[in-house]
């Protein structure tokens with residue numbers, strides 16, 4: 717199915733920036749927060765006029781792709797059945813200031829996107845948009861072929877879904893470094909060299925190709 721309608725769960729910093737990029741790219745955009753439409757309506761009308769403020773159910777029902785742009789500690793507040801059979805982008809990271817104690821949010825033996833995929837077991841999860849700060853996402857978008865175009869890491873287990881999301885990322889104004897393994901999402905999470913990175917394709921690929929999982933694992937352990 718061609719992507720025409722983009723649904724964004726989370727009307728915060730990243731959700732609103734992605735809504736703006738999706739509108740500029742010509743998509744129909746719906747966006748929700750955790751509560752009623754009334755809570756976000758004015759913000760959406762002001763910051764991203766043209767996007768439709770709605771509640772989660774309506775956003776999901778009317779979207780060809782759904783972006784999770786909520787705090788990681790809150791994904792289980794969304795009923796997994798709501799996203800059944802949906803292509804879902806996981807733009808979330810564990811962030812201690814927002815999410816609290818890591819062990820209370822994530823089990824230590826799997827990466828965050830693996831856990832998100834396991835929870836939304838009937839959805840197809842692809843991780844991207846998570847490693848770039850929202851300001852950079854907003855300002856970094858460029859047309860294909862522009863020498864200053866930045867790249868995003870895109871990864872997931874389902875090849876077809878990853879390729880589809882990569883094409884979507886392209887339309888949003890970024891090159892893509894693609895992997896077909898959801899576990900590799902760890903390469904872009906807080907504490908990794910790529911978290912916060914805003915790099916062009918070759919530079920992003922270089923860091924990804926030289927990623928030292930053991931070294932990163934040690935750093936994560938040391939930061940606990």
Ligand SMILES: NC(=O)c1ccc[n+]([C@@H]2O[C@H](COP(=O)([O-])OP(=O)(O)OC[C@H]3O[C@@H](n4cnc5c(N)ncnc54)[C@H](OP(=O)(O)O)[C@@H]3O)[C@@H](O)[C@H]2O)c1
Nearest residue numbers: 726727728729730749750785786787788808809846849850
């Ligand atoms: N900030 C960045 O630069 C950045 C960059 C890349 C990725 N990320 C990741 O993106 C996610 C969002 O970050 P943010 O900075 O945008 O956070 P934020 O500004 O705090 O916004 C979070 C939004 O999620 C909404 N929300 C919470 N639970 C929800 C639910 N069950 N259903 C629908 N909406 C819900 C919140 O609504 P209420 O206000 O009603 O609770 C709020 O609108 C995080 O996982 C973060 O790690 C952040």
